[in-house]
Amino acid sequence: MSGYNSTEDTTVTVAAGQAAVLSLPPLDSYPPPSVTWMADDGTYLRGIKYATTEPNSRFVILSTQASDMKTYSARITNTQLGIEEVSGGFTLVVEGEEAGEEVAPSIIVPPTNTTIIKDSSIAYLQCIANARPMYQLQTLWFKDDVPIELSGVTFSFNGLWNRTLSLLQADLHYAGLYRCQVRLLSSIDEPLLAEAHVTIHERPRLIKPLPVETYADLGKTLTIACSVAGTPLPYMSWFRDAINVNTLHDNRYRVLLNGSLAISGVQVNDTGMYQCLASNDAGETSAYTWLKVKTSAPQMKVAPENMTVLDGQDATIRCQAGGAPQPNITWIFNDSLELVENGHYQILDDGDLLISSVHSRDEGKYTCLRANEAGSISQDAWLSILVKTQISQPPVDTRVILGRVATLQCKVSHAPSVSVHVQWSHGSSIIQSEGNPRISVRSDGTLEIQEVRAADVGLYTCVVTSSGGNETRSALLEVIELPYAPSSVKAVRTPLIPKSVRVTWTPTFDGNSPIEKFIVQKREVPTEAAIQDLGLKWVTVLTNVSAAATDAIIGDLRPSTGYQFRVSAVNNVGEGSSSQPSNIVVLPQEAPSGPPQGLVGSPRSSTEIMIQWEAPLEEERNGIVLGYMVRYRLHGYKDSQWYYRNITKEGPS
Structure with a gap:
């Protein structure tokens, strides 16, 4: 530095x-x-x-x-x-004077257009806004007009106020328009918006590696493919023995539009190391191959061997040969049937034969024939099929919502003549489905549990026994449910923030599914009389409190009013039950925010006037009215003196 x-x-x-x-x-x-x-x-x-x-x-x-x-x-x-x-x-x-009134929101630091390298660990978008009161300021994020929580990207917020959006392990689908929305919860004005485009660049990567050696035929055209992918599309360069082919001044070398290198009329001096280099703004990658120009008869490098394979498994019969040009490959079954590639047979690039899910009909003789212009070579191998009882579709770890149906599969493959017995156990206890209407074992070995309970959680083991062999497989069953109500819900006034209350709580059991958010509700309660739940309506005030939070500020409350609060948790199953109501918090009185209503006056005598009025509106009293201040003066006399009289009683006069 x-x-x-x-x-x-x-x-x-x-x-x-x-x-x-x-x-x-x-x-x-x-x-x-x-x-x-x-x-x-x-x-x-x-x-x-x-x-x-x-x-x-x-x-x-x-x-x-x-x-x-x-x-x-x-x-x-x-x-x-x-x-x-x-x-x-x-x-x-x-x-300027600090009047304490609201300050309209404004975005101080908007998000900016950002380019992210695919799979990079983290990238940030910021949206810093100003307003008063700050605790009423809400910041929401959207991707392509979809709430960020539903957009499918992995993200987190640095802090409690959603100012910094962290994008984690960005993939190509992270690209798009990101928008932050800012508003005061206490305002009905349209929210402020700011947006930025996120572009994802992917480093070049090889789709298919180059072979270590490439054989070329004299006088023919050779194309060396270098298949790469990346965003933006990589630029391709080719080198022969570390020299760029574009500087060789030999028009036999051409870099094709797809990135491959074409060499026309291959010569003996074309032998060497060829390297392709793919680069874009996100990085670069390279690969190389040794080009050998010669001809030779096929020679067996890895010969096929006799093998025995279990019924239903894949079998690979090796047959790898060298030669120039590269020998072609032909497989023959039982001296008569030439095999062609399909869903059952696959001839690999190196010449090996892959047989998927072998059956008894695949048993027999396999002949590998390798040939080129210089000659040919062949060798035989016998494939034997061993039929064995095995669990073809084992149980897998399963999560089920409380009260629903859980199924654990245990499907078995075996010879038709073999009798198979399937037995399930839960932990160390053998499951007896007879006499238990909730638990049954289907004919295919699948275990089904109706109305899943918390007691059903644990390790389930499927044991298969038969004369053709035995096998055991296990899986875990988890039961998820609604989260329990938070405990220790307390409410205290916040002296530094007028008309607000801080609510705290303690999270409890999450129902085996991570808490996604908390919901906070309030209700007005009598400040003196006993609380009667009937008729006291709960109102939701916060619907998306962070799962990591254990407190929240509730603002815009009425002075001289009693409040109670309760909290509920939400997980992947849904919203759990609400907590017990908090203690009662009574906000202090404030000066009336509105005047008395319907002021009128009428003469009583030559020296008396009676004036009458109604009390201020109930929502403007902000507490108990203790009295009134009456001001009066002579009419028609400029700058006449005002006189005052205190009326120390509540209600109209």
Whole structure:
């Protein structure tokens, strides 16, 4: 890391409630340095008010207020070299009165178009927004207009406020339009949107490796294929003995549109090492082959051998030969039938014969014939089929929702003349299906369990016995269910955030399926009388609380009102039951937010006037009205004095 030159102090001025952005100049360091921001009074700069951008380490202070007026600096560290420097100070000046009213959302740092290398470990998109109150600010992410949770990409959020979207192990389907949506939960205004395109590049990769050796016929045209894939489409270069063929000034060498190298009229001096190099913006890959120009009669390298194979298994009869040109291959069964490739027979590139799922009819003599222009060679092998009882479709680990049907297969292949017995056990106990209506074993050996319970969880073993052999296979059965209700739900007022309550809880059993989110509900309750559940309606206030959270801030509550809260958990099965209601939290009274209603006056005598009014609207009282202040003065006299009278009683007068 070269010397950090910008140590001059800077003053940053913002209006109260707006965001302040502190920016460092470009940092000349390899590897990129670690940047930590500090305040001159030692304040711990963490929480909802603070954000750091990737990758240029700008520091953002959101919803500024007078208490944010400090001097900030950055500690810049090259962890590899052990070098550390400190930037100049950024003195923050916050102007304007802090009225505490809402500040409309604004996106300070929008996501930017990003290119990701396929299968890279992690990539980031940021969407940092400002508003007041911050705890009412909601940030949601979408990919191609689909909520990020349903888009099929693997992601995580760095922090509780969804500002940084981390894309993990990006694949090609991660490409698309990503959009962040920002709004205040307490506002009915349209949300703010910002978007960025994500492009996925894939490093070049070989689809099919080049052979170690390539044989060419004299005077003929040879095409060496180099099949590669990548995004964007890789650029292909070919080299002969480390020299680019385009510099050989020999028009016999041509790089085709598909990336293959064509050599016309092969000559003896074309012998050598040929290397293809595929490159694009994401990287490069290469492969090589040795070109040999000669002719020779076939020679058997790996000869076919007699073999015995179990019925139903695959059999590979080896037959590998060398020669120039490369010998062709012909397989003959029982001296009469020439085999052709189909779903049962496959002739591999090296000449071996692959027989899939052998049967008794495949037993017999197999002849391998290798031939080229210089000659031919052949050799025989006998294939014997051994019929053995075996589990062809074993049970597999299974997860079943509580109360549904679980099936564990155990299908057996055996000779028709062999009698087979299938026995299931659960743990160390043998399963007796007779007399148990919930458990049965089908004729094909499949175990079926109706109305699965928690007691059914465990290891299940299928034991097959017969005169043709025995086999045992096992699988685990898991039962998943709705998560249990969270416990210890408590609610406390938040003095620093008006009209809000902090709700905490303790997660419990997740039903053997990871918790996906929590749901929080509230209800208004009497502040003095006993609580009657009937008629007290629960209202959902938060529907997507992070599975890692154990608390939430509930805002926009009514003063002088009692509240209770409850929490439920959601997993892959669904939403579990709600917790027991929390303790009652009563918000403090506030000054009435509306005036008395229907003020009228009428004369009582030559010296008296009676005035009457109605109490403020119930939702505007914000508590118990203790009295009224009446002001009056003579009409028609400019600048006449106002007189006051306190009416210390509630209700109309």
